[in-house]
Amino acid sequence: MTLNQLFDTSRYTILDGGMGTMLQAAGLPLGTRPESLALTRPDLLETIHRNYAQAGAQLLYANTFGASDHKLAGTGYTVEQVVPAAIACARRAAGDTGALVALDIGPLGELLEPAGTLTFEDAYNAFARTVRAGQDADVIVLETMTDLYEVKAALLACRENSDKPVLVSMTFEENGRSFTGCCVESFAAVAAGLGASAIGVNCSLGPVEILPLARRLCECVPAGIPVFVKPNRGLPRADGSGYDMTAEQFAAAMEPYKELGVSMVGGCCGTDTECIRLLARRFAGLVPPARQVKPVSRLCTPVRAVEIDGPTVVGERLNPTGKKRFQQALREEDMDYLLAQAVSQMEAGAQLLDVNVGLPGLDEPALMEKTVRALQAVVDLPLVLDSSDPAALERGLRVYNGKPLVNSVNGKQEVLDAILPLCKKYSAAVIGLTLDEAGIPAEAEARLAVARRIRDAALAAGIPQEDIYIDCLTLTASAQQEHVMDTLRAVEGCKRELGVRTILGVSNISFGLPCREYLNVSFLTLALARGLDLAILNPNAEPMMAAVAAWRVLSGQDAGSTAYIARYANAAPAVVSAQPGQISLEQAVEQGLKAEAGAAARRLLADTDPLEVVNAHLVPALDRVGQGFEKGTLFLPQLLQSAAAAQSAFEQVRTALAEQGGSPVSRGAIVLATVQGDIHDIGKNIVKVLLENYGYQVTDLGRDVPPERVAEAVRRTGAPLVGLSALMTTTLPSMRRTIQLLRQENLPCKVVVGGAVLTPEYAAEIGADFYARDAKATADIANTLFG
């Protein structure tokens, strides 16, 4: 068989069956590492492969599923020993049957960040090592994947370290999601975009259960890319004695796949040579039906595949332009502020989030990468990476988990040349702004001409039509009133004549005019009527969201007005929202009332100095709560609710100071971290909130933090106090190493440690200055130290 035949969608390719099954049948002792057999029992592997080849398998998966440095750790074997030896077994077995040999790569067995501690780069490096060791194979297979991020790391490792075609299959549960929540459509979009040569489903389920998932996959994988399945031999029997199908039942259950357009079939757990022989008998020589795939514009994260079909809301608030508080947060790398903004837009109904972190004087590429990583750990909306800096876009695109939208290119040739290849490489859709070397053309026709040039350049770069979005650029009504309608005509022209998607930053229309929302809502409605797909707006502005919801009703898209009713059935039509009771800031904090605390702080700030608000109102209230906690009249939940209320009041203080251009509140700098290896950070998070409430400038390094990063942060901030937390006995040594490094580097800081397994004795032993039994105790230590 040739490679061309293997991927030919007009014929069936027969894949092999389970390897583990055959090894178990050979009676291996408990705990044997199957990968070691390439060196200890090559004869056994060769026999199994030969049996599959003789049964009709045309692609033999070498026994390299777990041959990564992560999984081989402790076996005494290296990747470079195991991989070539395992491929050689399959190659010998293929013999004169003409079967091809695949380097088979499974998951690394550790969870990637943010769920685990394995970084994307470490995963990439591990896969790259296996790929480089597998040069003797004909193709590479990535299989049994459950995490889309791991698929991306592996696919990039294949593409950048080998020129072999790659087959990728993920494993799903019956609900159509992997263990990590990835859906079939997101998998298809990302795998196809990153250049997979075949896309499939394997393991976990039998042919009956996988059938509907394979059908979904066939509906979204581009027609030129083969779809394949390798199901288990039915479902496991309850008594653990194998799978519930006979070989004949398995092969018969594969019959319905002939209607889907799947062109490669094989088996996974439980299947054996007999299953493959019967499968080959039913499929070999037949012609699969051609798949008809409707092109769909889709952006995704693993858990959310957003089909752009009608008005879609892009949250605009992650952008420093004109927002002093946001600029301050970027300068301080205060990710929690950005994340809170993101969550609030998501809760308000945004479907995509625009992310712009460009600010003069900051390292935008590094900040873009950091922000993308942080955002995808807490929100599952697809992101629109907004930058004009190709380096920033590339850093963001590389670590993005899913299929994002790039904002933006324009008609300038150098911009197209720099950014379109990045979009192609990392499987991103792209926005083109209708401007070029000559600026923004005023007339609709001229903007359309720029749009056409951008579309053609994107198509030439290999970006499909459905992934091209054009921004016809909203000109402000105050300055260029005569061209407002040109923008709308250009939107219409793009939709009708170019067949691309459209996007507009809606709020620009009202710049410089009073009561901006009136204009914004009207312009949005006009634009939607002309075919606007993506509306960039503030989702927390309800009238804008209402205009979108109303449009969906009036255009018939919201059938039966179901979504509209769900959103507004219980809402009073009046815009006046209920006023929180006029209670004092102290009362609000002591009673743990967040909204009221924020409102009370706003009222106070109207005529009180921000620092006065903190020192005379917030801190005394927190002290009273803290005393109650110590006396045992209040408990942790009340302490935390008060802390959360104080936090929302504090946010008002920060905003006020940022607007006034005053320097931020700071009683002193403190660095906090959960030590390397540990991702239990709830205790550290509580400490952070309490310290911030007392006015400290906290640099929160997050969790799983290497000692070097702690030392670097102390040097950068000059913090006199460092707080370290660890939850597990196994991560205490990291705490010790961190303290040692701080001392070695003669950094003049005190160290306070805490965490479930710590004791005062151990804290002293590892050289900490203070042991804190809880968050309140940490705040007391800081208050004493800083005076």
Added chain:
Amino acid sequence: MQLSLPAAPDYAQALRYLGAPPEDTSSRALLERCAGPLWQAAAPRGISRAVPTGQLPAELTAGQDIRLHLGDSAQTLLFAVTLGPGVDVLLRRLAVTDVAASAAADALASALVEQVCDAYEEDLRREWQQNGLYLTGRFSPGYGDYPLAAQPVLCRLLDTHRAIGLSTAPSCMLTPCKSVTALLGIGDTPRRGHRAGCGHCALRTTCAYRKRGTFCDAEPTV
């Protein structure tokens, strides 16, 4: 396999984890707010497998306490449960938006994984008993002198990454966070096993329960 979610949250246990008394209505109200999202986010799965005790790799029988617990059990049931990564996502999201809700949801999730383990263990106990065999209680890495290093070995033998999406990090920590692994002895006579006691516990000098004169697994929760 997928496991079902309990009908009702164990508020008493969660209150205990939070250090709040059972009658504290405001803490309970906070927990009640978290229950809906938590139940939405959790996708519990479990797996178990019996192996002859004599064939257990040395890492799985390290320490006195686990050997005492298994006693003369001819077989050992390897046991793992996870609430899935959705719970971790929820906890991360709450951590940036509401610290009080984040602590409450964390406590409720810890109580939930215990509830799920108890129900799964009960099912297994019933199944084994139908064959005339009896199970001890669960004994997890980290109890007494049983090292956390047993955790990755247990996960490998159960192939938890593939079977239920559960892995260990290099520090032996389980990921997703709200997960449990354990060993149970299996024998042909009724057995309870030995609890680890406080003798080897890492927390014996700072433990709040001991200061109150009780035990972490003995204090009544209602």
